[in-house]
Amino acid sequence: MSTAERFPWATILPFEGKVPRIHETAFVAPGARIIGDVTIGPQASVWYNCVLRGDIHRIEVGARSNVQDGSVFHVEGPRPDTDGCPTIIGEDCVIGHMAVVHGCTLEDRAFVGMGAVAMDDCRIGEGAMLAAGALLSPGKKIPPREIWVGRPAKFLRTQDPAQVEKIRFQTERYCRLAERHMAELTAGQMPRGATS
Template identity: 35%
Template sequence: MEGATIVGDVDLLERASVWNHVVLRGDLNNITIGQVSNIQDRTVIHAARTSPTGLTAAALIGKFVTVEPNCTLRSCRIQDYCIVGARSVLMEGSMMESHSVLAPGSVLPPARRVPTGELWAGNPARFVRKLTDDERDEIRAVAVEVRRLASQHSAEELPHGTAWRGVEAQRAAQIDGGLYGWVDLRRAKYNIRVKEEQDAAARRL
């Protein structure tokens, strides 16, 4: 997507989507985004060299994971089928087990673990309740829908290239050949304003 920055050791697996102005910093360690997972607008994911838990400091995100906008993830692990709410922060060594949800605006401290099938919220994040069967099923559906939107956005974007240079060269050739005249709009507007001021001064006399 537009404005996304991907640096270093970053693996994007099949049908993963990275949205506008996301930053993936794999300069110190690996970042892996699993199949059909999505990282939404202005989220930052980066990895430290080492983790306080002694586990890998890589940032590992499983499949069918939705990371909503404005999140910060650092050297954490998110298993399959999870949702990270908008503006959440996951710190070093934290972990979300499969089929779990972190509510918007939550902070998961270092080495804290969200067990499977649970909803956590708050700063620091704490257990709220168990997810219903419908909510667990909805996690996959959300990721699939975001993947569909990513494909739609991709189809609607103009291709990047240098075709504009050919258009500019053709226009310059037509101007040189006298087919079109070059109009200095700034000068034209200035001349109109001067003429209007002159006419107004003449009417006052």
């Protein structure tokens, strides 16, 4: 079964010969748009009305990571001073609703809050958090387990191991939730509360 056949409710398009690669255990929700050089890993989920556009560089979403409703992923292409910036999402990452992630890297178990913006050549370290509504300006690096807040984002504090573990809980919950949504969609039903 082709990717398009598995997710007939989403827009999955090639661009200049590059076709999205979506693992057989991943979930893509209705209204999502996935274009070009995009790889979505095992048990990862891309939720309602997200856009992942890998046209001038690549996008990778690691295993069990979730890209929540309305989020936008794009990339920075090559230019005279750089080879460009792909968007690379590690494993077990959480990207909150309406986030913008543009040409940056999230290490494993990184968290981007609702409405946050992470710009070109940024790196969010393992178990680190960019808080809801924050703006991480180009080239900034958040070290592992740190929380950054504000516009522009600045260091707030370091998370303890229990707080980092909550990110893993969120990814596990989203894996289970994706299975439930997929089951209803493949049974010919929209999830409860949705309109056709």
